[in-house]
Amino acid sequence: MPREILFNAFAMNTAGHLSPGQWRNPRDRSGAYNRLRTWTDLAVTLERGLFDGLFIADVIGVYDVYGSGPAGALRNAAQLPINDPMMLVSAMAHVTQHLGFGVTANLTWTSPFLLARAFSTLDHLTEGRIGWNIVTGYLDSGARAHGLNGLIAHDDRYAMAEEYMEVCYKLWEGSWEDGAAVRDPATGVFADPARVHTIKHEGKHYRLDAIHSCEPSPQRTPLLYQAGTSAAGRGFAARHAECVFVSGPNAEVIQRRTQELRAAVAEAGRDPADLKVFSLLTVVVAGTHTEAEDRHAEALRYASPEGSLTLMAGWTGLDLSGYALDQEIRYIEKEGYRTMLENITRADPDRAWTVRDVAEHCAVGAIGPVVVGDAKGAADAVEDWMERTGVDGLNLAYAVLPETFEAIADHLVPELQRRGRYKDAYTSGTMRAKLYGRDRLQAPHPAAGFRAG
Amino acid sequence: MPREILFNAFAMNTAGHLSPGQWRNPRDRSGAYNRLRTWTDLAVTLERGLFDGLFIADVIGVYDVYGSGPAGALRNAAQLPINDPMMLVSAMAHVTQHLGFGVTANLTWTSPFLLARAFSTLDHLTEGRIGWNIVTGYLDSGARAHGLNGLIAHDDRYAMAEEYMEVCYKLWEGSWEDGAAVRDPATGVFADPARVHTIKHEGKHYRLDAIHSCEPSPQRTPLLYQAGTSAAGRGFAARHAECVFVSGPNAEVIQRRTQELRAAVAEAGRDPADLKVFSLLTVVVAGTHTEAEDRHAEALRYASPEGSLTLMAGWTGLDLSGYALDQEIRYIEKEGYRTMLENITRADPDRAWTVRDVAEHCAVGAIGPVVVGDAKGAADAVEDWMERTGVDGLNLAYAVLPETFEAIADHLVPELQRRGRYKDAYTSGTMRAKLYGRDRLQAPHPAAGFRAG
Numbered sequence: 001m002p003r004e005i006l007f008n009a010f011a012m013n014t015a016g017h018l019s020p021g022q023w024r025n026p027r028d029r030s031g032a033y034n035r036l037r038t039w040t041d042l043a044v045t046l047e048r049g050l051f052d053g054l055f056i057a058d059v060i061g062v063y064d065v066y067g068s069g070p071a072g073a074l075r076n077a078a079q080l081p082i083n084d085p086m087m088l089v090s091a092m093a094h095v096t097q098h099l100g101f102g103v104t105a106n107l108t109w110t111s112p113f114l115l116a117r118a119f120s121t122l123d124h125l126t127e128g129r130i131g132w133n134i135v136t137g138y139l140d141s142g143a144r145a146h147g148l149n150g151l152i153a154h155d156d157r158y159a160m161a162e163e164y165m166e167v168c169y170k171l172w173e174g175s176w177e178d179g180a181a182v183r184d185p186a187t188g189v190f191a192d193p194a195r196v197h198t199i200k201h202e203g204k205h206y207r208l209d210a211i212h213s214c215e216p217s218p219q220r221t222p223l224l225y226q227a228g229t230s231a232a233g234r235g236f237a238a239r240h241a242e243c244v245f246v247s248g249p250n251a252e253v254i255q256r257r258t259q260e261l262r263a264a265v266a267e268a269g270r271d272p273a274d275l276k277v278f279s280l281l282t283v284v285v286a287g288t289h290t291e292a293e294d295r296h297a298e299a300l301r302y303a304s305p306e307g308s309l310t311l312m313a314g315w316t317g318l319d320l321s322g323y324a325l326d327q328e329i330r331y332i333e334k335e336g337y338r339t340m341l342e343n344i345t346r347a348d349p350d351r352a353w354t355v356r357d358v359a360e361h362c363a364v365g366a367i368g369p370v371v372v373g374d375a376k377g378a379a380d381a382v383e384d385w386m387e388r389t390g391v392d393g394l395n396l397a398y399a400v401l402p403e404t405f406e407a408i409a410d411h412l413v414p415e416l417q418r419r420g421r422y423k424d425a426y427t428s429g430t431m432r433a434k435l436y437g438r439d440r441l442q443a444p445h446p447a448a449g450f451r452a453g
Numbered sequence: 454m455p456r457e458i459l460f461n462a463f464a465m466n467t468a469g470h471l472s473p474g475q476w477r478n479p480r481d482r483s484g485a486y487n488r489l490r491t492w493t494d495l496a497v498t499l500e501r502g503l504f505d506g507l508f509i510a511d512v513i514g515v516y517d518v519y520g521s522g523p524a525g526a527l528r529n530a531a532q533l534p535i536n537d538p539m540m541l542v543s544a545m546a547h548v549t550q551h552l553g554f555g556v557t558a559n560l561t562w563t564s565p566f567l568l569a570r571a572f573s574t575l576d577h578l579t580e581g582r583i584g585w586n587i588v589t590g591y592l593d594s595g596a597r598a599h600g601l602n603g604l605i606a607h608d609d610r611y612a613m614a615e616e617y618m619e620v621c622y623k624l625w626e627g628s629w630e631d632g633a634a635v636r637d638p639a640t641g642v643f644a645d646p647a648r649v650h651t652i653k654h655e656g657k658h659y660r661l662d663a664i665h666s667c668e669p670s671p672q673r674t675p676l677l678y679q680a681g682t683s684a685a686g687r688g689f690a691a692r693h694a695e696c697v698f699v700s701g702p703n704a705e706v707i708q709r710r711t712q713e714l715r716a717a718v719a720e721a722g723r724d725p726a727d728l729k730v731f732s733l734l735t736v737v738v739a740g741t742h743t744e745a746e747d748r749h750a751e752a753l754r755y756a757s758p759e760g761s762l763t764l765m766a767g768w769t770g771l772d773l774s775g776y777a778l779d780q781e782i783r784y785i786e787k788e789g790y791r792t793m794l795e796n797i798t799r800a801d802p803d804r805a806w807t808v809r810d811v812a813e814h815c816a817v818g819a820i821g822p823v824v825v826g827d828a829k830g831a832a833d834a835v836e837d838w839m840e841r842t843g844v845d846g847l848n849l850a851y852a853v854l855p856e857t858f859e860a861i862a863d864h865l866v867p868e869l870q871r872r873g874r875y876k877d878a879y880t881s882g883t884m885r886a887k888l889y890g891r892d893r894l895q896a897p898h899p900a901a902g903f904r905a906g
Contacts, residue, residue: 013574015643021641023636023643024638024641031636034574034577034578034667034668034670035577035578036543036546036547036578036579040547060566060567060666061663062663062664062666069646070646070649070651070664071646074643074644074645074646074649075641075642075643075644075645075646076641076643077643077644080644080664080666081634081644081666081667081668082666082667083570083573083574083577083578083666083667084567084570084571084574086539086540086571087539087540087542087543087571087574087575087578088543088578089540089543090489090540090541090542090543090544090545091543091544091546091547091578092543093489093544094489094493094544094547094548095547109564109566109567110563110567111562111598111599113513113562113598113599114513114537114562114563117536117537118537118539118540120536121466121487121536121537121540122540124487124488124536125487125488125489125536125540125541125544126489141663141664144661144662144663145564145566145661145662145663146564146566146661147659147660147661181534183476183484185477188474188477188528188529188757189528190468190476190527190528190529190530191527191528191530191533191534192527192528193522193523193524193527193528196523196527198523206600207600208597208598208599208600209597209598210514210515210594210597210598211515211523211533211594213513213515213533213534213535213536214487214534214535214536215487215534217487304641
């Protein structure tokens with residue numbers, strides 16, 4: 001019996017996100033990313049579609065690798081301007097009851113004390129519907145925004161992240177015992193000092209001597225997301241993550257990464273079933289196949305190839321701005337980029353791919369595949385994708401906001417429900433309870449080892 | 454013609470705020486500070502009462518001076534637990550149209566790049582209804598939560614704050630020119646790179662090389678609040694603040710501080726009218742004088758003297774836990790405390806004040822005066838207070854949340870409206886426009902000097 005498919009909507013507090021250029025599309029509202037209504041309406045739509053969560057990406061810094069400057073990012077709104085994702089949550093929580101929120105926060109530039117407080121606050125306010133997508137950053141410009149000359153080396157970032165998690169777990173799990181906030185009007189005691197512990201941490205990167213600011217929230221530690229696909233990132237995910245986000249150009253790549261992740265989780269002593277894998281996919285669905293194709297063609301007309309190249313340069317560190325858009329990519333000799341390009345062009349190996357072709361191919365939904373079809377066609381493609389990749393759910397990017405998600409709620413979800421592949425209603429409880437049947441992390445997850453009392 | 458009186462509601466993302474112990478009062482909802490509904494309902498109430506703003510205090514760390522440990526704060530919920538105030542804003546903005554939000558944020562532990570992004574985001578989402586209460590912290594425990602052994606010296610903190618403001622102004626005012634985000638579908642240009650500037654700052658305390666993440670928001674720099682009453686704090690306020698918050702036990706103290714602040718603003722080359730002074734006051738009003746007295750008496754019954762002493766110890770650094778509650782304070786020989794106690798006991802100089810008396814006196818509304826009366830009596834007292842202090846508005850603490858504010862909206866506001874001392878409707882526009890008739894800071898305020906283009 002095939003399992004129900006999990007749906008995350010994938011967005012960012014910016015215009016276009018993975019589909020740069022759509023702000024010019026009259027059907028698109030992502031250009032109004034800075035209006036609160038855009039987000040509360042989106043949250044209501046997602047809850048109507050019984051989405052498990054809204055996953056909000058983030059980046060600290062500017063994509064300035066392409067053309068060695070920020071012009072490409074600015075002209076094309078390639079994830080710039082970008083606003084703080086955390087500030088969106090409480091308004092969306094107010095207009096929903098079940099939708100989860102996976103918020104990206106970079107641990108490199110925020111103290112564990114304050115980050116732990118922010119997430120505990122959101123876990124309280126959302127009644128346990130908050131997740132943290134743990135990132136360490138990948139843009140030099142983010143480091144320069146913090147007074148450094150460039151990024152801390154990748155593996156060092158993960159060593160810091162490892163210690164950072166320990167500090168957070170101590171605060172979230174170890175500072176306040178369950179029931180420490182007795183709130184007893186008879187004795188006048190709000191919290192029992194004997195059951196609240198000062199955390200003293202003296203590590204290589206972090207030092208802290210404090211009580212966690214917040215009483216225990218429904219989940220304590222937020223649901224932990226991670227997206228690393230590097231070796232260091234995979235090891236980190238294997239130890240800490242409850243959900244991972246993988247992206248890649250085709251099912252084979254995703255399947256391999258998914259298997260590697262599950263193996264790494266087992267190697268870390270955890271049950272591989274305690275990791276949900278979400279893969280990037282864009283679904284353009286409509287009442288008829290023709291209508292869906294028209295929508296996709298329209299999105300491609302508004303797509304910005306330069307915006308797409310700007311994003312890819314930021315992700316890979318390799319700049320194609322020196323090549324003409326008509327340059328055939330098979331003649332481009334750039335090592336790292338080549339691998340990525342080969343993955344992309346595998347979609348049609350016989351075509352003479354130019355730089356422009358690649359850019360346009362990635363300009364809607366980035367390097368993830370795009371499914372176009374009516375309800376039946378899209379559901380077939382999604383089921384096939386699930387089968388071939390072995391993932392648990394989809395991180396659904398949008399071509400056009402919120403249209404892509406409205407159409408999924410209206411067409412794809414009912415069809416998957418008919419097929420028994422999608423929930424008919426939310427179950428109650430926290431984000432973690434909905435996925436794993438429990439509110440709190442449990443052993444052998446390392447967080448559980450820091451629990452007090 | 455007396456001016457209209459400005460009203461800020463004063464609260465904190467914690468139970469009780471300045472009235473510790475009220476979480477035991479069945480009429481109080483401040484114990485549900487961690488529920489979103491508490492805040493959205495409060496915002497709706499405040500907008501019904503045409504409050505200018507909700508001012509949300511914050512503190513980083515624990516009040517652990519009293520009794521040399523956190524037990525007093527924990528037992529009495531003396532501003533512990535405390536959640537992040539910034540996370541509340543978007544939900545409250547969603548349910549209101551005019552109410553402003555003055556959010557406290559400590560600049561010591563957050564990078565200027567990220568703090569500037571957070572406030573720009575909130576300025577966008579609230580459509581210009583955000584203010585920043587600039588603080589540098591006063592608790593050693595907040596420093597220990599960040600790996601230090603104790604606070605940075607007070608005057609050094611203000612020197613750092615001065616440079617921090619410069620960096621923020623550069624980001625908010627100098628990075629994006631007006632109109633840089635052209636959003637031109639015809640040319641496909643979202644932002645014109647020629648009108649977006651990289652900020653390079655190399656200072657004593659901060660270093661940054663970055664474009665501000667956010668396109669210009671309605672106010673750019675949020676409305677600036679400050680609460681310092683020290684010499685360094687006053688100089689800082691004189692240069693930067695548009696609103697200041699003063700507290701004190703009686704009108705004479707407030708009047709003097711207000712005059713000093715206005716003189717300091719003039720000395721800094723600014724128009725003294727460009728500073729609005731808000732003073733702390735608690736108003737317990739009801740349909741009849743007797744009913745108001747009953748409400749106040751009830752609040753006093755639930756007040757926590759130990760909680761009050763815990764807060765005062767944190768503010769002053771002086772610990773009265775070694776004294777019996779029945780100890781007459783006239784025999785206590787502690788220098789700094791003595792001044793404060795004398796200010797408090799001036800309310801009734803002939804009484805033989807004990808430690809308990811002082812604690813109880815401050816347990817509802819802290820060291821600010823408490824007005825108790827029916828609509829007419831409360832309005833008389835408020836008008837008299839305004840006359841004697843010369844302040845522009847009130848920072849209204851609550852005894853019981855949200856009852857104190859509901860009663861003000863129901864009884865005090867209509868009476869002040871009848872007297873022509875309170876607006877009958879909001880004016881349109883941003884928080885700054887409502888107070889000063891302009892969206893942006895203007896010269897000679899230092900922020901204006903960093904504007905580009």
